[in-house]
Amino acid sequence: MKTTSALLIVDVQNDFCPGGGLPVPEGDRVVPVLNHYMALFGERKLPIFASRDWHPATTSHFRDYGGIWPVHCVQGSEGARFHRDLALPEDVIVISKGMDPSRDDYSAFQAIMDDGVRFSVVLKELGIRKLYVGGLATDYCVKESVLDGLRHGLSVALLEDAVRGVDLKPGDSASAIDEMVTAGAERMNFSQLQADPPS
Numbered sequence: 001m002k003t004t005s006a007l008l009i010v011d012v013q014n015d016f017c018p019g020g021g022l023p024v025p026e027g028d029r030v031v032p033v034l035n036h037y038m039a040l041f042g043e044r045k046l047p048i049f050a051s052r053d054w055h056p057a058t059t060s061h062f063r064d065y066g067g068i069w070p071v072h073c074v075q076g077s078e079g080a081r082f083h084r085d086l087a088l089p090e091d092v093i094v095i096s097k098g099m100d101p102s103r104d105d106y107s108a109f110q111a112i113m114d115d116g117v118r119f120s121v122v123l124k125e126l127g128i129r130k131l132y133v134g135g136l137a138t139d140y141c142v143k144e145s146v147l148d149g150l151r152h153g154l155s156v157a158l159l160e161d162a163v164r165g166v167d168l169k170p171g172d173s174a175s176a177i178d179e180m181v182t183a184g185a186e187r188m189n190f191s192q193l194q195a196d197p198p199s
Ligand SMILES: [Zn+2]
Pocket: 053, 055, 061, 072, 073, 098, 104
């Protein structure tokens, strides 16, 4: 059977979890939930992607160089590592973004694989038509990834029980979810996915 679904785990890195450089409140709570999702996709032999923010030490993305964010996810640092309890399978496809010091790169669609191939190209090669998205943070990288997925003509499901937001302004995450749904994303949680599993 042709694979048409894939799981995308957005930026579940130490710096986005409590204790990190740019902690998302309760960011680590997505880890056990995403582990369930990964097990389900793994059983069904469906591809699992993990994006990571992967910045140089000097980038206009950081506050010190004109951006709005504190230092986070610097290439090779402990903060840039995936959360240690995130049970990434051996065949996970890691994609990296944020390497260009002049760009923010919130969306996983700006990410590339180690060999330089763009995420959208890999999806096309694998025949992926539907993307299930969870991770951090709802109001930035998850939102931009979901919107870009829809722009690329994919069906996109937002895994609502597997995301957390920054909420720089209170309500940002709720507005982000509204924006994604208005753009065509489907809201989903783990029990709904179990009842209607991906293929
Ligand atoms: Zn970043």
